Amino acid sequence: MGWHFAHIAYTEAFWILEKLAHHPSLFPQYRRLFAADGLPKSERQKLPSIEFVQDYLEIVRSKVLYYLETAPLANQIRLWKWLIQHESQHNETICYLLQLAEPKGSYPKAKSHPIPNLGEMVKIAAGEFIVGNEGIEAQDNERSCYLLDLETYWIDIYPVTCSQYREFILSQGYQRKEFWSPDGWQWKENNLISQPLYWSDTPETDYHPVYGVSWYEAQAYAKFALKRLPTETEWEKAASGNSQKRSYPWGNQHPLSTQCNFDTLIGHTTPVNAYPEGQSAYGCYDLLGNVWEWTDSWFGGYPNFTPYPYREYSQVYFDNQHRVLRGGSWVTRPWVLRNSFRNWYYPTVREIFAGFRCAKSED
Numbered sequence: 001m002g003w004h005f006a007h008i009a010y011t012e013a014f015w016i017l018e019k020l021a022h023h024p025s026l027f028p029q030y031r032r033l034f035a036a037d038g039l040p041k042s043e044r045q046k047l048p049s050i051e052f053v054q055d056y057l058e059i060v061r062s063k064v065l066y067y068l069e070t071a072p073l074a075n076q077i078r079l080w081k082w083l084i085q086h087e088s089q090h091n092e093t094i095c096y097l098l099q100l101a102e103p104k105g106s107y108p109k110a111k112s113h114p115i116p117n118l119g120e121m122v123k124i125a126a127g128e129f130i131v132g133n134e135g136i137e138a139q140d141n142e143r144s145c146y147l148l149d150l151e152t153y154w155i156d157i158y159p160v161t162c163s164q165y166r167e168f169i170l171s172q173g174y175q176r177k178e179f180w181s182p183d184g185w186q187w188k189e190n191n192l193i194s195q196p197l198y199w200s201d202t203p204e205t206d207y208h209p210v211y212g213v214s215w216y217e218a219q220a221y222a223k224f225a226l227k228r229l230p231t232e233t234e235w236e237k238a239a240s241g242n243s244q245k246r247s248y249p250w251g252n253q254h255p256l257s258t259q260c261n262f263d264t265l266i267g268h269t270t271p272v273n274a275y276p277e278g279q280s281a282y283g284c285y286d287l288l289g290n291v292w293e294w295t296d297s298w299f300g301g302y303p304n305f306t307p308y309p310y311r312e313y314s315q316v317y318f319d320n321q322h323r324v325l326r327g328g329s330w331v332t333r334p335w336v337l338r339n340s341f342r343n344w345y346y347p348t349v350r351e352i353f354a355g356f357r358c359a360k361s362e363d
Helices: 002-018 028-034 050-068 073-101 162-170 182-191 215-224 232-240
Strands: 121-124 127-131 146-150 153-156 292-298 323-326 343-345 359-361
Touching: 002 028, 002 050, 002 073, 121 232, 127 232, 146 232, 153 232, 162 215, 182 215, 215 292, 232 292, 232 323
Parallel strands: none
Antiparallel strands: 121 153, 127 146, 153 359, 292 323, 323 343
């Protein structure tokens, strides 16, 4: 966690103070340690004291806020928006580390909601759809927009819940090789995986989305359910609508606490049907917030992709080794939540707050 805090400070100092304000480098002796492309992760544990990291953050932030008072924002706004999203993503990683260090206890009893019709799907008709986002807030990997003609498909109205996933476990899903890809089976066997990382086998979470699953686990469940994972463009179309594309499932207004579970406002997952105001035009629930959702797509660049603000931010991960996730989780900051935002991880990763929903092609 200390490295992430220091990296947040370093990134602000580099891009705002050095690049924009032309300020001399702060603590250059730590540059290689705190930079994302500096030392290997295995060597990042040798950190200065907590007190130093706290002071470093305070010094950088005070200088950045001082510069902000006179900064020509009209010319710089894209970088500032990129920076706050960068910090938000590291905030989320810190939340994962906290969850691993101190797992949450039992869930408090939430207000009751109607029992969702689990497994219900909605049909998305074939047609052209605009993929991506060219707004000032968009990351480089969300650009440039392009037109895609998708075939008809079906997608789950809700993310897969713990009660649904329990059926997979009780049906010996982790022991039946026919549900797993060869790579997924080898990963599962090598790591002795038999349930999700954050598995909570209690009635209180029956209608909460399952999370703490790898892409391999999500894929295996989908095959068990006679479905598949959606592609990221199928997910985005289900979230954004067809004719008039929306920034959010409910429209173009920024997220409210009545529309989805985000920004640690609740402190844990919520039932998949808890936010009827957050439905998409197609009637899908929980597309933003609650849990990230694995898709079947590899992370790659869109047509006319241009790196920003540096090549390693996205492009280095266009390696056919990272799967795309969409939607955000219950700890995701509001300025990261949008239909077009793309997250990416190795298919083996399961400490992130990720679940999934299923899809199937038209028969």
